[in-house]
Amino acid sequence: MSTAKGILIFNKDERERQSLAALLRNGDSDNRVFDTDDALQALNILQKEDVRVVLAGSGVSSMNRKEFKDIVEKIRPGVSTVFTAPFFNKEKEFLVNIEEFLLLISNHIKKENYLNKELAEVKQYAYAIADRLLQIFVVNDRYFFNNDHHVAEMSKKISLRMNLGEDLAEAIPMAALLRDIGRVVIHQQILEETKKLNQLELTPIKAHPIHTMQILRQVSFPWNLDSIIIQHHEHYDGSGYPMGLKGREITIGARIISVVDAYYAMTTDRPYRKALPKEKAITEIKKSAGTQFDPEVVEVFLSVLSDESSDSHARSSILIFERENNVAAMVKLSTSASDMEVMHATSSIEAISRIRQKDPQLIILDAEALEPETFLRFYNTARQSAPPACKFLLIVTDRESAKKFGEDVYFITKPLSIEQLTMQIKGLLMDVLSPAAQEEVRGLTGTLEDFNLVDIIQILSLGLKTAKVEITHGRDTGILYLLRGKIVYASAGSLRGPDAFFELIRWKKGFFYIMHGHAAEEVNVTIDTMHLLMDACSVMDGAAPQDSTQENKQLKQVK
Structure with missing residues (x-):
């Protein structure tokens, strides 16, 4: 379907017809103009093109205007139909003021485009704020966090694959986001019960779609969500709740959410069972096609899931081990759910179990969660259990306490900065982030194995950037400041100035973090950056840099 909006002249x-088409095409309108004298062709244009206005003249004589308008509205909901009188009298002169007519049509289209743009922005904002608020609402819920987000995103993909139209493709994911907020009236003890619930305990759970609608009744949404939300636990064979609907009696949005919700419920840990492998969940979905689920929806769902599995981008998984949920909450609220799956463990046994089951790409460990000797044993077990490519990030109280864990571990010290923690995580997971997330991080954070310091400085220098670069290398840390592309400050441990710079150049492994716009409070490097980089290349090749005595003399004169 073409993305251009247009006017159809029938x-x-x-x-x-040709006179009106020529006038509209020569006007200021950016919209496409279609004209035809054939009824079937007019209907075909309505189906294939994004027509917003229909100008109908002679040719509607076989039916009344209401019938014609009803047909147009059925094919293209929301289209404006304008009936035009004959343009010419017996002397073949126009009976209308053409300028006024063009202005009327142009203003109508501009107004409609403006309103459509405003509505689209309102819809995007409503979805974004609902998604974020729900993440905050369930941030401490280890079983349901991000479930709504994943169900909404997958439901939207299925809606688009089924060509359900723009309105439904927007309404269905919004309904998926909000479908379970009625759980707030259910006692938390029931939701977290580890044994099978009896019928009495299931009664409030089965009423949650109704509770959801009662809560949302106070909000005016730009979509009709009621039927989708209240029916999303109905089954295709009529065995669902709350109304026992079956087959096509259930709205298509609810049939889609039912399949997706079941899949993510099966592949997520629950209080009463561990997550099922994806392959087993898919088998269960297939078995229930025609009974619990709409077979057509199942087919499309499996197609979308297959496409995602073959996609080169895989969501990264992070395991966070800590006694409280503080770090996990920070990470969940500061990262994209579509890029990262955040798992939380509060015991060493649970953490090792999750490492072996989930193969995380990054493991974050709070060193204060256990006694020092116990934590060291746990850490060594975690290293042995994790995949070879898995990276570890330790949260420590000070740099000295990180020495015992070796040179190949990354660490961050308390108190934690949420910004630095987020960027460090994204830098460590750069290879598994989506292109959009990589674009956000690129140039801000990464590892020295991927980008050596000379390359980083050259990029910043060419861009005439003012920035601060923090570098960590095992238990050591270094800082560089650039002012409009020139290095003006360097420190590495107790070293300062050029000596510190050349020490940083020798670091082959570590993590860098760039903060644009940060300026140095003091200057301890005045030598030209290009000369420094040339000497740096010698250092990287194993040669000693030129004597920096002259540089130190210059600094004393500056001071």
Whole structure:
């Protein structure tokens, strides 16, 4: 379907049709103009093109205007139909003021485009704020966090694959986001019960779609969500709740959410069972096609899931081990759910179990969660259990306490900065982030194995950037400041100035973090950056840098 919005002229009178088409095409409108004298072709244009206005003249004589307008509205909901009188009198002169007519049509289209743009922005904002608020709402819920987000995103993909139209493709994911907020009226003890619930305990759970609608009744949404939300636990064979609907009696949005919700419920840990492998969940979905689920929806769901599995981008998984949920909450609220799956463990046994089951790409460990000797044993077990490519990030109280864990571990010290923690995580997971997330991080954070310091400085220098670069290398840390592309400050441990710079150049492994716009409070490097980089290349090749005595003399004169 074309993305251009247009005007359709349907008129049997060739002169009227061509004159009007020429006038509209020569006007200031950016919209496409279609004209035809054939009824079937007019219907075909309505189906294939994004027509917003229909100008109907002679040619509607076989039916009344209401019938014609009803047909147009059925094919293209929301289209404006304008009936035009004959344009010419017996002397073949126009009976209308053409300038006024063009202005009327142009203003109508501009107003409609403006309103559509405003509505689209309102819809995007409503979805974004609902998604974020729900993440905050369930941030401490280890079983349901991000479930709504994943169900919404997958439901939207299925809606688009089924060509359900723009309105439904927007309404269905919004309904998926909000479908379970009625759980707030259910006692938390029931939701977290580890044994099978009896019928009495299931009664409030089965009423949650109704509770959801009662809560949302106070909000005016730009979509009709009621039927989708209240029916999303109905089954295709009529065995679901709350109304026992079956087959096509259940709205298509609810049939889609039912399949997706079941899949993510099966592949997520629950209080009463561990997550099922994806392959087993898919088998269960297939078995229930025609009974619990709409077979057509199942087919499309499996197609979308297959496409995602073959996609080169895989969501990264992070395991966070800590006694409280503080770090996990920070990470969940500061990262994209579509890029990262955040798992939380509060015991060493649970953490090792999750490492072996989930193969995380990054493991974050709070060193204060256990006694020092116990934590060291746990850490060594975690290293042995994790995949070879898995990276570890330790949260420590000070740099000295990180020495015992070796040179190949990354660490961050308390108190934690949420910004630095987020960027460090994204830098460590750069290879598994989506292109959009990589674009956000690129140039801000990464590892020295991927980008050596000379390359980083050259990029910043060419861009005439003012920035601070923090570098960590095992238990050591270094800082560089650039002012409009020139290095003006360097420190590495107790070293300062050029000596510190050359020490940083020798670091082959570590993590860098760039903060644009940060300026140095003091200057301890005045030598030209290009000369420093040339000497740096010698250092990287194993040669000693030129004597920096002259540089130190210059600094004393500056001071």
